[in-house]
Amino acid sequence: FTSFSIRTLLRSKEPQISYPALCDFLHSTVHDRENSPMMRAALCAQVCKLYRFQTEDHRWLLVREQMSETPLSFSLPKHLLSKLIQEHTDRVQEVKELGDLSPHWDGLRHDVISHCHHLIGCYQETLAELDKLSASSCFKSSSSKSDRHLQFVPTNLHSQRMEVTDPDCSGVWYDVITFGAPADHHQAFKHGGLTRLLSKHTNPSSVIYSQDESSRARELLASVAQLQPQVFGLSEELLAVSLEPFSHQTHQFVHALKDELVRSALLAIHDQHMATCDSSHAHSNGLICENTAANQEGPASSGQQDSEYDEEEWDRVWANVAKSLNCIIAMVDRLDSVPSAPPASSSSSSSSSSCSSWQEQLLPLVLTLRDCVREAVTKARAAMTFVVLQGALSATVNLGSPHVVQRRHAVFSQALSAVVFGFMLKLHESLKDPQFLLQLHSVGILVQLEGLLSTYGDELGMLEDMEQSVTDLRGAAFTVTQAKTQQPEDLLPTIRGTWGRFVVEVPLPPETFSSLPRELKDGCLIRVDAVLFNIGINQQQSLAERFGDVSLQDRLNQQSFERLKAYCSCLTDRLTEAACFLSDGIQSLPDLLSSLDSSLEARRRKNVEVLWIAAMVCRQVNGVRLTSCKSAKDRTAMSVTLEQCLLLQQRHKLSQQSFSSALDSMRRDGCRLDNVQKNVGSRKFAFSSVQLLTFPKLYRPPDGSFG
Template sequence: MKKVFSSSRSLSIRTMDGVNEVGEVKVSRLQMEGESETPPGHKVEEKRKNKVLLLFTSSSSFDSSSDMLCAQVCKVYRFQTEDQRWLLVREQMSETPLSFSLPKQLLSALIREHTNRVQQVKELGDLSPHWDGLRHDVVNHCSNLIGCYQDTLAELDKLSGEASSCFKSSSSKSDKHLQFVPTNLHSQRMEVTDPDGRGVWYEVITFGAPADHHQSFKHGGLRRLLSKRTNHRDRCVCVCVCVLICKLYDYKLLPFLLAQTEQFVHALKDELVKSALLAIHYQSSAGSSHVHSNGLICDIVADSQEGPDARRRDSEYDEEEWDRAWANVAMSLNCIIAMGDRLQGREDPSSSVSSASSWQEQLLPLVVTLRDCVREAVGKARAAMTFVVLQGAVATTVAQGPAHVVQRRHAVFSQALSAVVCGFMLKLFGGLEDPEFLQQLHSVGVLVQFEGLLSTYGDEVGMLEDMEVGLEDLSRVAFTVTEAKTEQPDDLLPTLSGAWGSLVVEVPLPPETFGPLPRELKEGRLIRVHPVLFNIGINQQQSLAERFGDSSLQERANQRSCERLRVYCNTVRDTLPELAGIQSLSDLLSSLDRSVETKKRKNVEVLWIAASVCRKVNGVRLTSCKSAKDRTAMSVTLEQCVLLRERHTLSQQHFSTALDCMRRDGCRMENVQKNVGSRKFAFSGVQLLTFPKLYRPPDGSFG
């Protein structure tokens, strides 16, 4: 086999005044061993055209194609196609200010949310010792998180003002104050211009697997930590109760009294209040199981093993206690209605009383009786609503686990969210002129496909457990498109609104871009996020896991994601049957099913097929390993070359050359340099023997 020799020349790029160096141009020449530089009968220029691979390099900290990208590094290649023509390929890697701006917004939102919750439970007034203990737990839990998040936000504000870059390096992934910031987040984009001059963009977001390295993985990741917690059901707070009570006492006239009492009955005689009263009944009859200040709140709803006698007693309590109160309200209200009819002469005109004082004297005793009946119902309802407020606060704080577990979950989610927002915005900007894509966004939502390269051995098991939960939390996030106030950079960055569990990311667009959007998007239709995760470990640690450990976590995650992906694709097919390529997905999905079910070691085919499905349905692609530096580089460059071969007829004989070139001199090598200060991938020769062949870098690029 012939060897390839390369030579290169580099030139610095400076500003016009010659003061600042802003980039570099590098021209590399490849020559096959055994071939003379100028064979007989060939001109030098013709030889260079057919045998030389050109590589241009430039980097800049200010050149950006949009306000959400910065610190770009670009590489430009020429690759030969099967028909002996040339592809022009531009590889671009960029940082994004979203690495810091999104985590800061999330921290601010969490601080506000927990501050409001503390205020809410403090306003409940005097409570019984048991309920006051619950309130004490909620306040302590929230105060702990508020203090930590305020400190973290202050540190991020300092870094934002001082740092010249917009990314967290792999060496800083365990930094306490950078917990919420994604590790090594970059957009990796490739523009391909075919011989006919047509260009197309491909992108993938790369970042370190969303995980809390600061807290480490001694006790596992979120999946394992949360499995130890008792699940609690959230209950809503019926805030209209107090408003209706106030209105009931304020109104003096009969018509308003009747209308407001009717509203009051409908508001309070509700399954929410009834279930809350039953829960209180369980608590008082079964005894309290609450343990203060340790985050362990046992579910106060009766166990399912209680027999039919217990359920019958509950029913009896419901009928005798709750319905009796409302029967009294109804009876007193009927008496007032009857008296009102008589006073207004509806039953006997001759008995009408014209005196206002006589009217009030006859009606007053009945109103007092109604007031007493309502007070009884209000007392029960107030107890129920106090219970609901506390249970809601408990369910969203201490019931989620100790503060450090909640903080871990928030941090992991923050890292994943920042990456997804970056990917979604690039996808949106690239599809603004595609009506089918825009219709898909508001009618079905956007697919977000994570590719993981983590092993299921050692600490990386905990990382995968963190990542899995963080991505599931993304399913409760939605995007909406808004019109930007101005075209200043700060006004074009996304903003976060809502509370944990129902966050909305608002993406602003300039007026000229916002105007042509479909009506549904301009009216604020939410764009739902559908996350899936496919993970295949490829390194030496995965070899140990497959021989001596356990890969069940990876298998379960892949199987669940396969099912979710099929559901999403079926929804797209049923909703948008005319979408290009959607009908051809069935074969790909069947292949993915078979690959996931196949018990094959390091079956990277799962990743390849999942990525193909994602691109067919206009999804957002993200790739992660531990720090997005080495294994991620192998995956991204392989994906780029596969796209060139399958969609742009890159010559098969030049496939390996292109792959080696991208790995040796491409953007991912620059990524290694900026993270660790070295131009070597962190692999050893022995380690690479355990890697799938297509994931091994060329000689001289690792060590």
């Protein structure tokens, strides 16, 4: 189709054919933007359909429907697996470097190492299998959702894109990412999903240290290991050579110890020691108890003999080192003032008798300082070892069994792959929108997931997995980088960071990257604010509403509404030109939020209006839209085709008479039937007539398209 023929087709008063679907395939070169390097990297195996529908003023809309797979289905999980393998390998190394520990804490270290080795082995095997498959596929079918080696790969991940060209505009794109609900079908749902599994796991440790604190602890351990022998060595030289290097090195040692983390860790050690003593007398094999007993022998540790721990105890310990050093400096100054005594910097030509007398006076002070250093080192090592080991425990064993942790990693991988895909498309479409680019670095990106899962049986477990994946998505962020080349492999996103702090790097071609705002070019993090709205629509949801429990769905929807409202508030507060978000000529953002609130409060059965309004809010604030059901082929098809027709009606004046025929056309001959065929080999949606009686009317396919 040329531009002229499209305009002619749109403005013609009479349909040229009797059926809205004009062709099965449309070559992607029709639109140059679709042929950009970034889109060639992100999309593959495209299927296109072209329709025309009549507007209220009797003109014609040209509608292009496009469904695409993406290499991200495999490339993102592989990157994530590599990062998780490296993270757990590093954790094994860091706890091994803690040296000798008491039997109790060595046992905990062994637990961490075993936990990590289990995950490393599983992930290396999975990664090897994905390397074999990804060379020939960009797609995981619904029939493979329980495959062990495809645990990290999103099921049936596609972009569903609609371009609308009407007489008044050259073309507007609307995107939805469709994929099977992020859930671990391999481990199944006999004991529920992650929400229930994690709630059953009680954290054995009340002390949780961040990754930053664990890093500081490792750095301090390294500093102490380096500085203590230097201080001791220079103290030997002090008696014969010079005060200055010794003084400088000791000051460095004291400065290294002046860290609040050491004091707080010692307090945590004491608290755990007291809790252990209260609960059991069989605790003498623990690192905490051994260190407490050993430290009581030190000159500045008498406070720990009391049941009430003195929070200033650590300050006195490291301050004793500084005081001892000051005593030595004062003694050297006094000896320097005595003519018969050699100065601290004296040469070997000094008389042996006066040198001996000088050393005898200085020796007790040096020995005292050594004792103080030794005590400080013992306490600091115990505290920082505690921090590192607690950090390792909280990142491994305390998260649950390896199977639960693997489940959590897998569903996060599925969700992240879909979100990254959606973000790439949104970024590509909005690169010339300065308001959107400002929104990215000042507020972040909204990600709205729509679920169609029931709250009954296995799907309740799937929804629980999905809930946790959305929670974990909020710890991720995006950043934009400059690609090395415009080759597809150099334009695919990569991952850096560690669990809970992953950053997805999205490369752009150099010319495109150079046009970005300074903040984005400087690598600022783009925060992900993810929300999940779920409304079950099938026959199982009817059972849940009559005989089961819908509290999870109600809680998820209400919590997501609060987060959505907070994001919108932040958006309108931060951006100076927020008028475009407040109203786009259809319905204002405050009115939409008010309608969503009222719809949630109504608590009607199968209240799909919640999904429609949430989707409208997401689009109005430039968010990323995703839709999921169990495998993203049947209920998801009903949802995305309905959303497309609603957009045509609300934004492009699709006539009421054409609405039903447009909806039936997209379901009977559109891209989603191609999706069904590639998943199960049949061009029929997997519904029965009896099942469809329980569906909301607008989610029922036309006769002949199901069975």
